[in-house]
Amino acid sequence: MGSIYPLVQNETIKMLKKRRFLVVLLILAILIPMFTYAQMKVAQNYRKQFGTQDWRVTTQQQIIDYTNRLGSNRVPEEIKKYIRVEVKRLQYALEKNVDPQSPNGVTFARDFMKNAVGLFVPLLIAVIGSDIVSSEHSTGTIKLLLTRPVSRWKVLLSKLLTLLMFVALILLATGILSYLIAGLVFGYAGWTAPVLTGYQIAGDELSTANVHAVPQWLYLIMEFGLAWFSCAVVACLSLMVSVLVRSTAASMGIMLATLIAGTILSNMVSSWQSAKYFFMVNLETVNFLTGQMPPIPGVTLSFSLAVLAAWAVCGLIVAFVVFERKDILN
């Protein structure tokens, strides 16, 4: 393993010098204030409309709105299933008197990651990951790299490890930036606020039998842990695409298209059952913490994790086998 360390160091420095990580940070630093502002507007709007910031009133209002949608003939049955679960969850929050959405920096970071893990953060990972091998082709440096007295699989392994490092860095940066920026507006408190978790979905029913409160800091770590797994899988697949396709633009395009297709598929997947074997529709494992319906009825956390892991393993096998045997021509 001795020769891996300098390789990873080398790859990391290359990555940092290429400024791609800086671009990712910049994207985050621009987009997070936008979301913060939007959230602030929502809060202001509520205050203007209801004359109160009491979360119990707005939550009750939300329950009533959902109940009205449940009574409407125009709302399709699949959506009603989601709404029923959501109503139950909100009612439970009222019953236990735990604000599901206390406005502070920590809650914002939590919410941001929950919404970003399906598409936004994987896109950032794909931006970093899809050129990690293919750019060596386009610049011709692949020859320099492979003529070193290091076996090929070690070169690719170092790239994989570097990518996983950057997955962690991106998640960390997302968390820290969203906390710091949203904290400016909503305050920096809220680490110890209780969050309800442990909801179980059996069929269409939300079971609250095992619901318990965890402090928000722990919840945040749990959430980011699940997000990290999804992102690591995306990183492995980006690596594979990057090995298979020589052009950086093409490999990035493939990853972006696949990820975006996933979000579109998620909306239709309740009718097309076998789509649940795609990795893209299984990225949002965070939903199992919050007690929301998974896009495909009946999917469990174990299933989602197994699908993701299977895709990652296959992706890595393809990547390593192809990279070992590849002819380097220009």
Place this chain on the structure above:
Amino acid sequence: MTSTRLLWRIAGLAALLSTLLFVFGFAYAVRDILYPQAAGPGQAEEAAPVDHTKEPDKLQIVAIGDSLTKGLGDTTGEGYVGKVKRGLEKTLDKPVFLWNYGVNGIRTNELLQYVTDPKSEIPQSLRKADIILITIGGNDLFQFSQTQKPGDATQPALNFNNVRKQMPEAQERLGKIFAAVAELNPKASIVYLGLYHPFLDYDPAREGSRLLGQWNAKAYELANRHPNITVVPTYDLFEKQLNQYLYSDHFHPNAEGYERMAQRVLQALQ
């Protein structure tokens, strides 16, 4: 070169530590989801101290009831509740806030549940109200309208036997609703809107009118047990020009109909 080395050290260390943290979080989350443990005793949070004292410089309307409260049929989306709010805003020089808990299609039994459920926020909201607006009963009496469309010319027959059967129980529940709301908030002005006859034009024998008369009379009687409940009649508003004030579903008022109802309520409040 030293700065590059430093950068590598920092990035590498941060990545390593955060990866460890995320792996821990992942393992913890998976364990927590797959083998959840029910909350131990004392885990449930005690009610946070919510300030129940009303701010003096605002007027709080809380509306409960059925689709008339929700404003179904009003293309502006306001309903009579929204129009009352607008009317009050014009005459008073303080902000008026509205919490509308109207749910389409509910009957007296469901509304009774809403106002007595200690887990929901509706009783608390009623406590904080200055004005409480209630509409209920239409779905109890005209429930056949869901299955049997009286607007259908081929089947104009209305069956009032059911209505006659349902009425005593519904009236009893109306009394309980009045009692619950008046007890929650003895200071607020509570307004209950009487029922109108949406199928008057299909009811030449005026069988339904007599029943509605009984219902509205009973509502007066029940309301008079509590000094702060006012019953505002709406029957006459829809008697002469029914179709002008009804929405196309021939059941709910349209914007004009709601406007007339709102005027009544405003007069009763002032």
